Amino acid sequence: MTAQNEIKKSILASLWFMFLTFPIMVIKVNTVTNSIEWRWHNMAIVGIGAFFLSMLWRYLLKRKEEGRKKDQSDGLSIVQRLLHERRFALPGLMIIGIFTLLFPHIFSMYQTNIMISALIFVVLGLGLNIVIGLAGLLVLGYAAFFAVGAYSYALLNLHYGIGFWIALPIGGIFAALFGILLGYPVLRLRGDYLAIVTLGFGEIIRLVLENWNEFSFGPSGIKNIPKPGFFGIEMSMHTTTIYIFYIVVVLVIFTIFVINRLKNSRIGRAWVALKDDEIASQAMGIDKAKTKLRAFALGATWAGMAGVVFASKTTFINPASFTLWESVIILCTVVLGGMGSIAGVIAGALLLILLPEYMRDFGQFRMITFGAVLILMMIFRPGGMIEDVRKTYKFEK
Amino acid sequence: MKPILEVQNMTMDFGGLRAIDSVDLSIEKGQIVALIGPNGAGKTTFFNCITGIYTPTSGDIYIYPRGKEERLNGLKPNIVTKKGLARTFQNIRLFTSMTVLENVMIGCHAITKAGIMGAIFRGAATKAEERLIVKKSYGILEKIGLEKYVDELAINLPYGAQRRLEIARALATDPFLLLLDEPAAGMNPQETMELDELILKIRNREGISILLIEHDMKLVMSLSEKIYVVDYGKKIAEGTPEEIRNNPVVIKAYLGEEIDE
Structure with a gap:
């Protein structure tokens, strides 16, 4: 059910993108011969590309939602936790410091x-x-x-x-x-x-x-x-x-x-x-x-x-x-x-x-x-x- | 006895609307005074005028710190607080991203001085001041009974505790007069009883006078020594709880007029 829904949404998105990019990706006016070239293969590329991107997009959004639920339990992000942990913060700062000192010489x-x-x-x-x-x-x-x-x-x-x-x-x-x-x-x-x-x-x-x-x-x-x-x-x-x-x-x-x-x-x-x-x-x-x-x-x-x-x-x-x-x-x-x-x-x-x-x-x-x-x-x-x-x-x- | 706050003929207009119509009020040292009246009678506007959020259209507000007369009209809220009037808000206005202790520490802002240079160099004076603020704030929390929440974010406190925290924060400004805007609103009977004790304690131990807006009549009648009743911006009665209870005008304002047959 949900998978079907996802695919339907992605197909809609890809149709929409095909429509949007139609004038620039498909139609090409040849001014020399005064004829129009129809590049249908471009449309296919846009359609397939948009379909997969849209799938990926929604997958990432979903993961973010789940991540947020999990995050609430421990609150801080990884970087913040590292910054607060003295054990990592001190050597980390030293590495950054040495790197900065040497930077213009390297x-x-x-x-x-x-x-x-x-x-x-x-x-x-x-x-x-x-x-x-x-x-x-x-x-x-x-x-x-x-x-x-x-x-x-x-x-x-x-x-x-x-x-x-x-x-x-x-x-x-x-x-x-x-x-x-x-x-x-x-x-x-x-x-x-x-x-x-x-x-x-x-x-x-x-x-x-x-x-x-x-x-x-x-x-x-x-x-x-x-x-x-x-x-x-x-x-x-x-x-x-x-x-x-x-x-x-x-x-x-x-x-x-x-x-x-x-x-x-x-x-x-x-x-x-x-x-x-x-x-x-x-x-x-x-x-x-x-x-x-x-x-x-x-x-x-x-x-x-x-x-x-x-x-x-x-x-x-x-x-x-x-x-x-x-x-x-x-x-x-x-x-x-x-x-x-x-x-x-x-x-x-x-x-x-x-x-x-x-x-x-x-x-x-x-x-x-x-x-x-x-x-x-x-x-x-x-x-x-x-x-x-x-x-x-x-x-x- | 000499008053510590005296409001004479205060009027506040918002455009064509007269929210407060020449109201007088005076509070003596150590008194608990209540301001009551139906919803929309102008009680909170009255508070806002005294504490400098609004400037009254006409009339005078005087305070008598150390016997000297000072006029409060038109002073900014932070100056009024500095002069010794502290308030709480009807709809709780705590600093939600701060802890309980920090909320009370903000209350100490007016009585401390550290500036930008103090903050950057953090000299001995600044450090001592910081320590003093923390100590004082914790002391107030202990007095109010909130010390177990000290490091908790203010927003995470139960409702009744949030109201008490507002009082704690106001006390941190070292006031001689505490203005409480519906402190018992939304509290259960148990919490209201505790609040009753707390207000009495503040008055008896610290000698801080209290002006109170409240709808909980039981609380008002048991606490206050003097009651002012306002309706439609006008003062309709003043007196002891006993007098107010039996005042026909007050009863009319609250319950409506009897229909003669």
């Missing part, structure tokens, strides 16, 4: 450069994770803060000759100010409304940078941004790349450290409370405005610092690097990786940035595969790759 410059980009996005993802994962505020224009950081360094260097290490905190502070600037008018907004306003904010920043030629040199951008210095020692191209790699790694570690501390603090608790119930948390004495602004400012700070590193890595920036697409990618790293989960966001960022890079061989199919991965992930693991399990306070007498 792999080529090209690989190291890609890894730097990916790690910058890890920092961005973790920063956005403060705003979305911890405080529950959906921000869509996050790339704007990234731009603020990058332009802070580029412009300060151009006009005042300020170096990388001083620009790094300044970029963070500027971005934080912009975070407060954005946060203040949107304090009352939540969810979709907040997302739309922040989306607009992101576009405003980009458009200003694109059109205010006297200030930001418009679309032509700013060239010759110096790479980070190391006590004035001259470094070759190769060494600088390795140097930047290590800087980003340290920034990532610093970010993880700070977020971990914030998570288990009075402020982190206030964020969770505010996410759970705004009215009740206000009645408990939590200042909604202040707490939300803190989340905005802190989230933006990390985008700003990532921006400074980004500018110093590419030595050239223009508004095209800070479009809505960047915001979307950063948001995807957070959602795909697992909202609120640090390990998840790191995995998400690495996957989303590295996957398209390594798939360049596939040419045009790159973006299709990318989209397919996103869709599949959201259907089979809606909580993200590594779902967040909030560490609750365990009372010890």
Whole structure:
């Protein structure tokens, strides 16, 4: 009975796909001879392919349903359990650490450069994770803060000759100010409304940078941004790349450290409370405005610092690097990786940035595969790759 | 005796609807006062006005901490809480993704200070504060009788315990006045009896005054020293339980008018 049903559904799906793809897969107009070619064999391929894919699809969905029932009994996923188990976590971290240390020496410059980009996005993802994962505020224009950081360094260097290490905190502070600037008018907004306003904010920043030629040199951008210095020692191209790699790694570690501390603090608790119930948390004495602004400012700070590193890595920036697409990618790293989960966001960022890079061989199919991965992930693991399990306070007498 | 909370002529309009119509109320130190009335009479709106969720259209709300007069109108809810008024909600509003202990720890938010830098560097002061919060929260849970649930997620608690947890959370803000919005709603007789004892205990041991909205008349009559009755936003009676029980206006409001033949 059920097997019959399944086959019937799959046949329907394959018929539907045959119908949908009919115009492009079957009909071919030959403009030379003005005749129509009917490629019926294509239709057969689509039909059979769709039939089996649809079977596979439903089989996977079913397995997921069963998996969920089983999961409820033990709760945590495998990765989470490994992370919590000290026995595995420590050696695991050491292997990752050694691998990271050796990475630029083992792999080529090209690989190291890609890894730097990916790690910058890890920092961005973790920063956005403060705003979305911890405080529950959906921000869509996050790339704007990234731009603020990058332009802070580029412009300060151009006009005042300020170096990388001083620009790094300044970029963070500027971005934080912009975070407060954005946060203040949107304090009352939540969810979709907040997302739309922040989306607009992101576009405003980009458009200003694109059109205010006297200030930001418009679309032509700013060239010759110096790479980070190391006590004035001259470094070759190769060494600088390795140097930047290590800087980003340290920034990532610093970010993880700070977020971990914030998570288990009075402020982190206030964020969770505010996410759970705004009215009740206000009645408990939590200042909604202040707490939300803190989340905005802190989230933006990390985008700003990532921006400074980004500018110093590419030595050239223009508004095209800070479009809505960047915001979307950063948001995807957070959602795909697992909202609120640090390990998840790191995995998400690495996957989303590295996957398209390594798939360049596939040419045009790159973006299709990318989209397919996103869709599949959201259907089979809606909580993200590594779902967040909030560490609750365990009372010890 | 001097009042600790005084509401004078408070009116609240929502567009053309007058939800509260020039109501007066005063509570003395250590008193248990009840606010009763039929559904939709404006009791919860009254609470929301006092606790800063709404700003009343007109009238004054005064509190007298340490003898000094302070006006509460228009203050934000978190400031009102800081001033010493804590409340619970009619429809339970616990932080569902947090444990019982964490819920009470949130209540300590207003009386602690650790900021971003404190959180990141976690210095001695922050650590001490954290320890203090935990100790205090556990103490409150013990007092309320919820200590066996300490690490349980708030959402997994039985209904009556959730209501008690709301009270515990409110107590963590160190209030001088506790506003309870239908604390016995949905409780069975046994739980209601325990609640009765708990409220008395809070008042007697901590000296916290209590303003109570409740439909359970048995509880109201046994607990309160003074009762205010509102209907259609207007105060229709005030007095001791005995006076209220025999007040014809109150009976009319609750049971409807008798038809003369």
